[in-house]
Amino acid sequence: MENDGRLKTGQLYRFTAELIRQSFWGEYNGNLQQLSSYYSVWVRASNAPITGIEIPIKKSLIKGWKEGMTATFTVKIAEDSEHFQYRFATDATLITTPTEEKHTENTTQEIDTQAILHGDYSSVAGTWRNELGHEIVFNKNGLVKGGQIYKSGIGSDGQIGFSVSTGPTGYGMSVYPIGITIKWIDSDLSKNRIIAGQTAPNSSEQVFYKID
Known part of the structure; x- marks a missing residue:
């Protein structure tokens, strides 16, 4: 006015x-x-x-x-x-938000579910970070940072689930391709996302997005 x-x-x-x-x-x-x-x-x-x-x-x-x-x-x-x-x-x-600016690139890459289930993680390779500053790093062979994957499968909603070992303990991890909803928290459906932990996340700040 x-x-x-x-x-x-x-x-x-x-x-x-x-x-x-x-x-x-x-x-x-x-x-x-x-x-x-x-x-x-x-x-x-x-x-x-x-x-x-x-x-x-x-x-x-x-x-x-x-x-x-x-x-x-x-x-x-x-x-x-x-x-x-x-x-x-x-x-x-x-x-x-600052984090939206950080993970603008490389977030539209299609995730190859079948390749991942056969041990090829190339479609998720790179660094993933959440708003809390935590990171998960993949290369084509699996996790570089965050533990070792010993079991994987496809969930009922289309997400890819991993069981991760970190020595005597472990945690769960799920990859949500573009368009698949994380039902209990808000996230950007236009981007690939990862959630991880021993318990389900309760905040959008805990969702990982690919930054490189």
Whole structure:
């Protein structure tokens, strides 16, 4: 909407912004999910009449979002005076995340299920990483990092399941080709994905995407 450079009382403004780290984010590693119910977030607006704005916003609106993500905000000006302006975000929509940028390449490669079942892992070879920083590394012969596969099979939903040995213990791993849903958590269906662990993951941050 047209304006003279000052946000007006009672109006709603829609703009795109980048979340910027603040000093008190340090102990949370930039993860907004763990902060209080309402908190102020500095954002850098790319198409607003200002270069920066501090916005009180509900935790529930941006649960799990992190520094560096790009989002669109609807900001309402609730009170305005010569020396004070109160504003808050009524909604926010995530556009991109740093991890999405990292695993843009090599994610559309078709996974060769039959080759994998016969011991050729070329179609999943490379490094896979989740948002927690954990990595799984494959070469054409199997796992390079993360243990040794001793059993594999196809699940009822089309995913490829592995039993992995790490010495005296082990864990399960599943490869989800493009388009196959991981039923209990959100993930990007346009990309190949891996989940792994002794228990089922409970967060999208635990999903592995190929980064090289």
